Amino acid sequence: MAMADTNPAQSQMKVSDEVAITITGMNKWYGQFHVLRDIDLTVQRGERIVICGPSGSGKSTLIRCINALEEHQQGSIVVDGVPLSSDLKNIDKIRSEVGMCFQHFNLFPHLTILENCTLAPIWVRKTPKKEAEETAMYFLEKVKIPDQANKYPGQLSGGQQQRVAIARSLCMKPRIMLFDEPTSALDPEMIKEVLDTMIQLAEEGMTMLCVTHEMGFARQVANRVIFMDAGQIVEQNAPEPFFTNPQNDRTKLFLSQILGH
């Protein structure tokens, strides 16, 4: 990925004043272990945020808290005006508005690509089957694999599977997309096709939170980079100053290690 210092795409992408996600004073423990400590984060609609940090720093846990795949014990998370509580109704509502892509794709292996994409719209949104299929084909075309629609996930390459996973999330017409290391399980040759899909999505104004180690992607697309360590947000800044002039020592060390080789 080219590390372009100036990017024409970035200037086109606008951030609105509307708030998409507010996290205040959020804490989470795994038993005695304090994984997330006093997280405060506000995400505007249309923002593209890249979260990075060493493994075990809590970055995946943070975005998994946003759609309640993980429970938080303290503080509040408000997604699209809906507070995340233990109320199942609220959780299901938030989940249907927030799309998520996983490191290991997690496609449903017993369903075809098309069925993977239409399942949630049909059962959660009660969309008629025909309409759901049309939407699915639209998004499959967008991620450039409409011809694989009737195959099973096991017949596709990793990159294709991840693109299907993105299309599957998009079929729910989410207002926010979460990416949990979407390229970490892919061969180098396939990383680009997935990143291109994500860039395209960003250009269309999707609110995105990505946990990723693709720093080129961060420079090109993100308008904010968050560095986490030991369960805390250590530093956050626009990509340019973040990469060229990191402030915290831990950030400097991390950046020198991943950019140095």
Next chain:
Amino acid sequence: MSDTHAQSVAFVRKTEIPASPPPMAETGALKWVRENLFSGPFNTIMTLLGLLVIFYLLSGLIPWIVNGTWEGSNIQECRAILQGNGGGCFAVIADRWPQLLFGFQYPDYLRWRPTLAFLLLFAAVPPALFVMYLPRWTLIATAVYPFVAYWLIWGGTVLSPVLTAASLLAGYLVFQKVERRGFVLGLAAGIATAFVALTISGFITSAASGVLALELVESRAMGGFMLNMILGTVCVSLSIPLGILLALGRQSKLPIVKGFCVVFIEFVRGVPLITLLFVANVVLAYFLPPNANFDLIIRVIIMITMFSAAYIAEVIRGGLAALPKGQYEAADSLGLDYPQAMRLIILPQALKISIPGIVNVAVGLFKDTTLVSIISMFDLVGMIRGPILSSTQWVGVYWELWAAACVLFFIVCYGISQYSQWLERQLRTDHR
């Protein structure tokens, strides 16, 4: 690396190596025999020993079948016909086959009814077994069958099965209506509706017991292989859904549901089936009101179903545990609620993994139905051990009768096994 290549530092391929077929292997039957049967002194000895055993078995079995007689009305006549030529006395089967199949109390002139019910089974089961190839409306046949079969086998007024079916249907419709407000609420409303409807239809049936009535046959009269088939099909089809519920319950986050399922499964698995059957037969009577007419067959069905449901639950739990956590998370992240996630994502995959185990339990269950012979029900084994072998005509004709029992059970069990293997092949979509 050879010396010549050690000096050549760089290498650039200029032409692509074309793909070629693998080297022609030596083929032919002789090579196969040499490789698989006589590949060494030990294997040669094992092959010869194996052949000897096969020869010994066949030299007994073939004359037994070929020289056997199907004529004669008792063992003495049989022996006179055979004159010690090693043949089997299959006359017992020719003489007593209706008893082997229907028991000795089912009225002869009504045997067409269970026979028809059995034949209808072949129309009712395929829609469920081949659901991906037959149109969905054919499942109506499967749904209607239990009521038709009950009416044919037991007789009585047609109102009884019709009203029962209607009550269950009413319960299901209520469930469907209320489900939108919550799965548990829907379930409770559905069960309550069905219960009320069943109670009402109970009164109607007893008041109008003569409407379109077939001659009533008591449960006591059920016997022979028919009884095994009834118990087998009913218990298998009831214990699979019950087993699924128990397996899901055991995984539940609700402590009471989970606790109940764990205790139930562990208790039932820790007790021999035969003791449960004794409980059904004898002990249950102490707890029921003195004149309660609680059919013995129903008691036995409940016990066998509970027993195999516990085993199936554990098999399915294995399947659930084998699914990657990501499948649950993907289902959750798309906004599917628990019943949807289970029904659409988790169970189809978990059940597919569990097919061999479930079929194992189902085959075992079917054979275990012969245990009812111990609580003096005359199923196939009970018929052979009791009325037939202790009759003066056929005392001592063991081989032929037990062989017949083996053949009947083998046909069904082998059929189930073949179906499950076919199903596994059909469902193989993961392309590993």
